[in-house]
Amino acid sequence: MNILILIVGLVAGVPVLLSSFAEIPVITEVAQEFQRWGIILAGFSSFLGVMNLTHVNVSAVRRKKKLASTYDSFVLLVMLWLLIVVGVFFGQSHPIYDFVFQNALKPLSASGFAMLGFFIATAAYRAFRVRNVDAAILLVCGCIMMLANIPIGEMIWGGFPIVSEWIMKTLNGAAMKGIVIGSGIGAIATSVKVLIGLERSHLGG
Amino acid sequence: MVFKDGGRFAFLLLIFLVAVLLYCHKKVKAGFRPQIREIPAFKGIEEAVGRAAEMGRPIHFTPGSDAFNAQTAGMTLAGVICLAHIASLCARYDVRLLVSNRRPEVQPVTEEVVKQAFLTEGKSGAYRPTDIRFFSDDQFAYASGVVGVISGENTAANIMLGGFYAESLMFAEAAATYGNIQVAGTASTSQIPFFVTTCDYVLIGEELYAAAAILSDDPAQVSSLVMQDIVRVVIICLVTIGAVATSFGWHGIKDIVLKW
Numbered sequence: 001m002n003i004l005i006l007i008v009g010l011v012a013g014v015p016v017l018l019s020s021f022a023e024i025p026v027i028t029e030v031a032q033e034f035q036r037w038g039i040i041l042a043g044f045s046s047f048l049g050v051m052n053l054t055h056v057n058v059s060a061v062r063r064k065k066k067l068a069s070t071y072d073s074f075v076l077l078v079m080l081w082l083l084i085v086v087g088v089f090f091g092q093s094h095p096i097y098d099f100v101f102q103n104a105l106k107p108l109s110a111s112g113f114a115m116l117g118f119f120i121a122t123a124a125y126r127a128f129r130v131r132n133v134d135a136a137i138l139l140v141c142g143c144i145m146m147l148a149n150i151p152i153g154e155m156i157w158g159g160f161p162i163v164s165e166w167i168m169k170t171l172n173g174a175a176m177k178g179i180v181i182g183s184g185i186g187a188i189a190t191s192v193k194v195l196i197g198l199e200r201s202h203l204g205g
Numbered sequence: 206m207v208f209k210d211g212g213r214f215a216f217l218l219l220i221f222l223v224a225v226l227l228y229c230h231k232k233v234k235a236g237f238r239p240q241i242r243e244i245p246a247f248k249g250i251e252e253a254v255g256r257a258a259e260m261g262r263p264i265h266f267t268p269g270s271d272a273f274n275a276q277t278a279g280m281t282l283a284g285v286i287c288l289a290h291i292a293s294l295c296a297r298y299d300v301r302l303l304v305s306n307r308r309p310e311v312q313p314v315t316e317e318v319v320k321q322a323f324l325t326e327g328k329s330g331a332y333r334p335t336d337i338r339f340f341s342d343d344q345f346a347y348a349s350g351v352v353g354v355i356s357g358e359n360t361a362a363n364i365m366l367g368g369f370y371a372e373s374l375m376f377a378e379a380a381a382t383y384g385n386i387q388v389a390g391t392a393s394t395s396q397i398p399f400f401v402t403t404c405d406y407v408l409i410g411e412e413l414y415a416a417a418a419i420l421s422d423d424p425a426q427v428s429s430l431v432m433q434d435i436v437r438v439v440i441i442c443l444v445t446i447g448a449v450a451t452s453f454g455w456h457g458i459k460d461i462v463l464k465w
Contacts, residue, residue, distance in 0.1 A: 017219075020209075020212075020215075021208060021209060021212040021213075021215055021216040021219075022207055022208045022209060022212055022216070023207045023208075023209060024207065035274070038274045039274075041310065042272065042274065042309070042310050045308075045309040045310040045312065045313065046309045046342075047309075048309055048312060048313055048339075049306075049309030049312055049339040049342075052312055052337075052338065052339045053338075053339055053340070053341075055334075055335065056335045056338050059335050066357070069357055072353070105343075108345070108346075108349075109343065109344075109345045109346070112344075112345030112346075112348055112349060112375075113345060113371070115375065116371060116374060116375065119374045119375055119378040120374065122378055123374060123377070123378060123399060123402050123403050124402070126381075126402060126403065127401075127402035127403075138402075176394050178410075179392070179394055179397070179409060179410035179411075180394060180410075181437070181440060181441075181444075182410045182411035182437065183392030183410035183411050183413070183414070185411065185433050185436050185437055185440070186279065186283070186392065186410070186411040186413065186414025186415065186433060187277075187279030187280070187283075187392065187414065188219070188222060188279075189222070189226065189414060189429045189432060189433050189436075190279045190282050190283055190286070190414050190429070191278070191279055191282070192219075192222060192223055192226060193226070193425060193429055194282060196223070196226075198226070198230060198425035198428075198429070199282075199286065199425055199426075199429075201285075201286045201289040201290075201318065201423075203317070
């Protein structure tokens with residue numbers, strides 16, 4: 001079975017790989033077709049995802065281990081299947097679908113994103129405690145960057161924006177380029193191993 | 206064959222890469238073992254599993270936000286490869302492993318990897334399908350789900366290996382609040398600083414891809430490490446020679462790389 005999956009992966013992967021180097025009409029068409037199949041497969045896997053979500057939460061409701069998690073799972077199941085049924089049978093412009101989207105999903109997503117500000121503050125507090133030389137360098141660079149990005153920083157000393165630009169372009173830029181080159185080679189190596197069948201642990205063996 | 210700009214060079218580099226990989230694979234299979242430098246994060250994974258076993262609490266793992274059909278799929282693949290090893294360790298030491306997924310197509314793959322690892326360790330009875338969970342492909346719904354697992358299941362360790370976006374800090378901060386030992390790895394340059402400041406062990410960039418090799422000692426993995434080092438030296442030489450040549454007004458190498 002694993003051999004079959006490897007052959008399918010090789011047959012589907014090589015045209016997509018070749019199409020990124022050269023423009024051969026047949027190869028490009030085949031690659032585009034395989035990419036379309038990929039989107040269809042991803043669509044089917046969404047169904048598997050919904051089934052997993054339902055299975056996990058139905059089990060949680062049945063177990064009634066904790067009141068809070070039972071309640072959360074119940075609300076999730078009701079909202080999930082309500083939106084699926086309304087979306088499939090009445091379309092996404094139906095008032096119920098729109099109501100849930102505007103009054104539940106959008107505010108919840110916005111709240112999630114807003115919480116990041118607080119997480120950044122607590123992470124910065126932990127990182128800026130000067131415990132060693134690395135943390136001290138991080139603290140100094142962080143302070144310069146913050147001062148360069150607020151109006152009062154330039155009023156205190158006009159050199160903050162220049163120093164911050166040098167940190168970003170020279171120090172940060174050089175380190176980031178090193179990381180990007182290294183991880184690029186790593187990503188290609190992993191993909192090639194999967195494509196030629198040297199790597200099989202993602203198949204479960 | 207009509208190559209795109211820079212296509213010939215990229216194609217030749219890929220051929221070179223595959224040839225070096227196959228050569229190194231042959232050498233490693235014949236008994237060659239390179240010296241691999243120790244990276245604390247690799248020990249961190251074993252430490253995390255050991256700590257969870259001692260405390261009798263579960264471990265949380267997530268392969269991140271990227272799908273298998275994205276350009277950054279390599280990170281997800283590397284995360285899943287490491288998951289195979291982590292699942293084996295968990296099965297061996299009777300630690301419950303909770304896996305959270307954002308992408309539905311990654312869900313069946315992680316299920317299969319964990320199931321096979323438990324089967325191989327002879328602990329098929331300990332495998333629980335409901336512990337491998339899909340939340341949502343919406344970024345913050347997935348993030349909320351992961352934070353819910355970390356807080357609700359009282360995890361002892363949190364391992365995040367793959368591609369991450371803004372949700373990375375939410376996971377790391379939530380796990381830090383609950384006293385989890387944390388191991389993170391990503392090649393996503395915008396998220397590395399968040400992991401470095403919040404996690405106990407971090408695999409930076411290429412270390413994520415190297416993790417699988419060091420964890421498994423599989424010839425294919427070890428040979429890929431050797432290949433990566435050889436290709437890295439070649440690329441560094443090209444970059445250095447190209448930079449010097451361009452500085453002196455000769456654009457030959459730059460033209461070969463970008464336009465040939």
